Amino acid sequence: MSDSYAGHIRMRVLQGVVIAVFVVLAGRVAWLQLYDARYEEMAKANVLRHVVEYPPRGEVLDRNGEYLVQSRECYDLMVIYSEIGKRGFDTLRMCEVLGLSRKRLERELANARMRPQAPRVVANYISKEDKLRFDECNFRGFYTVYRTVRRYPNHVGGNLLGFVSEVTPNYLKYHPDYQVGDYVGLSGVESAYEPVLKGRKGVSIQEVDTHGAIKGSYMDGFFDSLPEPGQYLVSTIDSRLQLLGEELMEGKVGAAVAIEPSTGEILMMVSSPTYDPDELVGRERGNNYMKMLGNKRGPLFNRAVKAKYPPGSTFKLVQGLIGLQEGVLRPSDLHACHMGYQAGRMKMACHYHASPIDLRFAVATSCNAYFCYVFRDILDNPKYDGVREGFAAWKEYVESFGFGRKLGSDFLDEGSGYVPDADFYDRRYRGSWNSLTVLSLSIGQGELGCTPLQLANLAAIVANRGYYYIPHIVKRIEGRDSLDRRFYERHYTMVEPRHFEPIVEGMWRGVHVDGTSTSAYLEGLDVCGKTGTAQNPHGKDHSTFLSFAPRNNPRIAISVYVENGGFGASAALPIASLLEEFYLTDTIQRPELLEYVKNMNIHYPFYDR
């Protein structure tokens, strides 16, 4: 009996062992299946492949509905190295079909071998035709991805429109919503309206087997999304005017900006030298970009919004207006000018003209002396306690015209120009300075720096008699009723509108009666203009011209700035005049002037050293 009892005990022990074994197994299975969530993720990582579908980027139209920027279909060639057959493939054939160099293909393949399981781009910008031929060849492990690239039917507006590029690692650091391989607008309109233009990427989640072959879509495509194309933009640019502007500015360094005063819409924006935006698309992009970077004239520098130019005599408009508002100047005030302004040892030269003269004539003939008086009267106004206060008041006026600060246009890289403040002169002259010390400001020289956009805005302010709309480049965005509200607000200067008429009169006279701008006369268009000639340390004077037309209900306000162009009337004026003529009448009646501008030969010792 004791034997059978011992056997019973042993049976119980063994039953315990069996149950213990199963409890351990069950516990481990429960741990894996119920508790540890990692395995689900790992299973998905095994089996799911996210295939990104890129949307076509939004297109850009000009104000008349012509395409400035189009999207063109193209393909990226991708490879998953581990899926290339063991025997390799016909590299020569592939190079032939896709027009690649063999060296490059081999280099990319060597890179792809580092991570054989991951898809990797081998070549970009494969045309549709090449892609179709490639599809016929059926290379294992290779496939193409739909992309769009930019195309510029008019070949205009390089800096204005900006360019698109694949995101850089640095960009990715600050923009986590982008991924490697995405394209992003990096300047001009492309970067300003990136969120609108880029559209939304689609994704299709596919199931792959252990060999990487696609077996079907995950959850019947429940989590898939289609790419949403980017919205199109209607730009305020008039592409024909832009084209003419670029032609006229060719060979010159400078900028020309035209604004519609009644809306603040930028009709044209030329930064010269410019480039054909198509050069920054496609396989030659890198080479072209490096070439442009090497060009000393800086074709990639958008002078129209970034350059700081001394405004020269065009700034006299601002001085006159401030004088009128401050009450130190009446339009009928006469000042004498005999070849210049003299105060003590200080002398400011002027050209020969009748004397004494009133404000209107002073504007028309661009008298330096007259505005020296005006400027000194503003700064030394007895109602202010000393020149520092007078200068502060003056600076406040100037800034209300949009100088010395960013206008708030839609260009992200807009420059602010420069207007010095009293502290600046305190530092420079160790506290001892007066209205005479800073006299060169009166005629827009000295430390002043203005962007061509700010100058065009000044023309628009005068044209509007006292207010402006923030200049902007986009008229309408697909699917939206309006733009940012800041573009619909009138911004008044600190000068009351009633003071503008004498200045406008002066500008009109300068063209129509007797003054520096008479060659800007256009029959029946009532052009008003103001020349500027700015001294600078880089060579010949800069030539600038500010203008709007017609005098009443102006349709275009324009500023042209030609570096080292000499007198305002010799380079900038004819360009502005031709542009106005073309915009307002759609024709050019003065072919000889056109020839003159195109053949104008300006020497740039500073750039071409």
Add this chain to the structure above:
Amino acid sequence: MTANRYTGLSERVDLWTILLYVLIVVAGAVSITAASYKENTANVFAFSHFYMKQLLWIGVAWVAALVVLLLDKRFYHMLAYPAYAAGLCMLLAALVLGKEVNGAKAWFEFGSFRVQPAEFVKIATALAMARVMSAYTFSINRPRDLLKVGMVICAPLMIIILQNDTGSGIVLCSFLFVLYREGLNKWLCIPVVLVATLFIASFMLSPMVLLILLIVLCTCSEAMMNGMWRSRIIYMAALALAAILLCTVMHFIAPGVLSLYGALLTVTLLSLVGVGIYADRVNLRNIFIPMGLFVGVLLFLSTTGYIFENVLRPHQQNRILSFLGVISDPRGIDYNVNQSKIAIGSGGLLGKGFLQGTQIKYGFVPERHTDFIFCTIGEDWGFVGAMTVLVLLCLLILRLMHMGELQQEPFGRIYCYCVASILLFHVLVNVGMTIGLMPVMGIPLPYISYGGSSLIAFTIMLFIAVRLDASMRRFSLKNY
């Protein structure tokens, strides 16, 4: 008479066992279908599919089961030795003439079918074990008889290991389970388990830790037998103190000659002389058991390195090392186990559904219809499915043990326990390896994994037990 006997048989067989068996086989067939089903196949019922082949094997297995049931009980008793001898011959033949599959020369090939004799040798060995141990004069604790049993187990084990099919060979070690049931002295059982544990531990622990563990273990087991804890603790403390002292002294005499490990080893071995004299004096003979154990294990441990390097082949070494976490290589050596864990782990509570398991369907788990079939169950049917299968297998094993206990004759009981122990070992190792509890060994999950040899062999093995059980019931009806 014949008719009577026939109907009687169907009443007498243990229907619970057969029900469990059928359920498990059906679960296996379903899993194999899921693991080998290919979408877009023209002919779903084509015979080239694994699941269609398995259906055929199930048919063959059931015919075999019927034949087994129809034969007389005494036939198996009679057959034990001839079958064992035939099995050994088959193994030897396979070793010489067989075909090599996955590095193991353990297969006969007949046309498109392959047979693995090792599967059938398990039955023969179980029968031979039962026959040897049920002999009237057999006493398990008599060394001569124990040696006989050991030889019965070791002969096929050696040949199978020579075939490079270590996994199948080690299965035979599970007969320790049976030996324990039959009254093998637990002081012989425990060392065997201990040695196996230490073999594994020797890869993970430093020799110093092993030695300390060993000393503590042996002293404690001795204290368990004889009491007198206090003196045993003093003994251990004295050993530690002496070792440190010796090490320090040697450090001044001859620096670098003797490490602390060496000092502890020396002190302990020297102390054994004293312990032996003490045991002789106070007449505590059983002190010699832990002493012998200690020395034996020490000798054994010094050979583990040699066994590991020379007996195991590189892939087996890697599997053990990766299982122990000594090396980690998810894309290489660990790939199978890693993918298997992913498949099971991603199943969740209810699983992804029949044929919906992506890891299985898209081939991430290798050997998913054979050795890693449990992944298919875990992924497609989730925790619920996996538990169902585990519970069915557990019940079957417990039922077999229960059947064994009911036997009147030792032959039947021993045989039932042999079957139970083989099944338990297979389930533990196979399921254990899919969930990362066991090193990878190529042994199938009984009744579920794809494979004719294994299915038919396991079926015959089980139904012999059922047949023995049925005949017992007839006798019991007559007698009581």
